[in-house]
Amino acid sequence: MSDAVDSTVVGFSETEERQELRKQVFKLAGTFGREYFTAQARGGGKTTDLWMAVAKAGYLGINIPEEYGGGGGGIGDVAAVCEELAAQGCPLLLMVVSPAICGTVIAKYGTEEQKQKWLPGLCDGTGTMAFGITEPDAGTNTHNITTTARRDGDEWVLTGRKIWVSGIDEAANVLIVARTEDERTGKLKPCLFVVPTDAEGFEANPIPMEIVSPEKQFTLFIDDVRLPADALVGDENGGLSQLFAGLNPERIMAASFSTGLARHALAKAASYAKEREVFGQPIGGHQAIAHPLAQSHIEIEMARLMTQKAAALYEAGDEMAAGEAANMAKYAAAEAACDTVDRAVQTHGGNGISQEYGMAGLLVAARAGRIAPVSREMILNFVAMHSLGLPKSY
Incomplete structure (x- = not known):
């Protein structure tokens, strides 16, 4: 060879x-x-x-x-x-x-x-444009969203409610996922609308958060908001394919968000472990400190590789394979971030929960990756059903 x-x-x-x-x-x-x-x-x-x-x-x-x-x-x-x-x-x-x-x-x-x-x-x-899909009573079940859009002459009229929408206070518009009635079947189908954040009938209320971030979360109230015909993005009959054109990139980006946070926490922990001395040597010389950090490095690199694969598949136009890879990348990255930040806090000892060292504030940020934009449980459901061929569990 x-x-x-x-x-x-x-x-x-x-x-x-x-x-x-x-x-x-x-x-x-x-x-x-x-x-x-x-x-x-x-x-x-x-x-x-x-x-x-x-x-x-x-x-x-x-x-x-x-x-x-x-x-x-x-x-x-x-x-x-x-x-x-x-x-x-x-x-x-x-x-x-x-x-x-x-x-x-x-x-x-x-x-x-x-x-x-x-x-x-x-x-x-x-x-800057925000994105609104999640609703209080639908959660992960996108098929059950109740925000609706109806035609009124040359205009659209939107009514509904959204939650966990990021950055409304910084965005000029928000891309809203609503449902319209199919003229042929009478069933509701998902459609995408660009809604100005200063539109009449549009209200955004901030959600108090524990996470340390300048980017806020909001609940939206959409009360008969009138939009011009060109507010509809894409084909009215395009269905879920148009929606998932944004959701697969969302998962890839969420994975990158998590791996970046994990890298930041690991770098801080490794630096501290080289400088902090206990029992006559840097704490990084003790396997109880070194091994968990080494494990995090391995987990982060695996998540990054999966994220790169997902991005490559998406860019190649292989949406089915990209969807599977994007979900797995998001899962792996969130797990790596949560574990890494926890280990970084532990490495810092008491300093890990002080504001001075900035570790504790990362705990909630990293933990959010297991929840949003889709929960780890729903990803496991996806992999079980689509990758392993197991019966649908929900």
């Missing part, structure tokens, strides 16, 4: 362009850092300066076609941006929502007029 390696077969390294992108985003985020992020969060401020810096550098809309002001890259590129921001302690949740979900859906299914109207703002940071 030859010792030579065919480089065309080995696909485990990202392109030089992607690696350079990561390097530059990490460098940019480092000029802000975790202290900036937590200071803004605790002081009631926003990370607008960071958001606009990312936009100015051309990273915000890197997945959006060049003709609309984007970078012409893929979901793997914007996921890399998201991960590197989080790795510097600046996880921007709106990166998951605005360019990845909304940008992808509009770029893929929007009319030319809609693309010209909304995509440039997503790229330059001036037209």
